[in-house]
Amino acid sequence: MERISFDPLYRLTIKILTRVGVPKRDAATVSDALLRADLEGVESHGICRLPVYVRGIQEKRINPVPRIRVRRLGGVIQVDGDNGLGQVVSRQAVSEAITSARQTGVSVSAVSHSNHNGAASYYCQRAAEEGMVMIAMTNSPSGIPPAGGRKAFLGTNPIAFGFPPTKKRPPLIVDMSSSVVARGKVMLAAKKGLPIPSGWAIDESGERTTDPKAALKGAVLPFGGAKGSALATAIEILSGMLSGAAFGSHVQSMDGGGSSANVGHFFILIHVAHLMDRQEYDRRMDQFIEEMKSVPLIQGATEIFYPGERRYHRYMERKQSGIPISEELCEELARLATHCDVEHDFLQRSHAAGTK
Structure with a gap:
């Protein structure tokens, strides 16, 4: 496992995406979102997704230059992503909602005709920096069965909550899938040829x-x-049915097939300043976290971490030491770079170092 610093991977991702027709600003957005996930240790939503995005663009299942349409009605915003990259569509949807929430206190942004938008926590972090509480949701291709079923119908449908940082602490971020584990982790295990723990999934016959x-x-x-x-059902209704996007088995996978995914997202934003001034928020949030962390520990535990705290520590550590990239992923990125005629000597050097 080789460690590669953020900057060369960031530049590589931008160059590859611009080679396949993505505007530079949009490529930078996608690159930042993917690598933020890697920095935080959420590799299933990191740069390993880049080959899938590129293939989707080249097979014309993802629009590299979408004409995103926005409809505003009070604090409700409807966004048609025109089949663009999910991070690009979500960037605009969240920006619109932040502007609206500053005026009204609360805003909702419902998104249709989008694609996989990476880790939901990424958008919560952005909103938190603007003094907003956010609830972010997205649906996805069928991945989990409804209770009692043995066939996938609902997406693994993640939901994330973000709360602004205080002067003492980074933001509190909750980010979780509706499934036992994110489907991306199963995909990563399949790519690496590794088994998954029992209890994560069932096969086509319904057996673990x-x-x-x-x-x-x-x-x-x-x-x-x-x-x-x-x-997962509630998220499917908000992100899929109410947004006008596809839902259930109608959501297409972006890694195959001939039609667009039509993924839906749903963002709820609350401007903290409409509830209390920032000093009061900081005082109360710090008190809450300090009291939570002071709860007596169970045997074997060394510390209580609030949601997002370990993610932040990992982010800071990897910014200094680099992002761990497996030999297999290094090879895949090198092939992708060659295919897109993008210089990637640093990947070859990393691969050579890893095989010594």
Whole structure:
């Protein structure tokens, strides 16, 4: 496992995306979102997704230059992403909602005709920096069965919550899938040829499996049984049905097939300043976190971390030491760069160092 610093990977991603027709500003947005996930240790939503995005663009299943349409009605914003890259569409949807929430206190942005938009936490962090509480949701291709079913129908449908940082602490970020594990982790295990833990997924016949390839043909299980299935259902209705996007089995995978994915997103923003001044927010949030972290520990635990705290520590550590890139991913990125006629000597040097 080689560590590569952020900057060369950031530049490489931008160059590859611009080679396939993505405007530079949009390429920078996608690159930043993917690599932020890698820096935070969420590799399933990081640069490993780049080959899938490029293939989708080249096969004309993703529009590299979308004409995003926005309709505003009070604090409600409807965004038609014109089949653009999910990060690009979500950037505009969140920007519109931030502007609206500053005026009204609360804003909702419902998005249709989008694609995979990476880690939901990325948008929560951006909103948190603007003094906003955010709830971010997205649907996805069928990945988990409804409670009692053995065939995937609902997406693994993540939901994230973001709360602004205080002067003492980074933002509190909750980011979780409706499934036991994000489907991207199963995809990553399949790519690496590694087994998955029992209890993550079932195969096509409804039996539990540790084979990630069988799991991808079957279904990932919802967390908490019927509770996770219910949460995925609610997210599907908000992100898919109410937004005007596809829902359930109608959401297409961006890694194959001939039609656009029509993924939907749903963002809810609350301007903290409409509830209390920032000093009061900081004082109360710091008190809340300090009291939570002072709860007596169970045997074996060394510290209580609030949601997003370890993610932030990992981000700071990897900004200094570099992002771990497996030999397999290094080779895949090198092939992609060659295919797009982009210089990638640093990947070849990293691969050579990793094989010594």
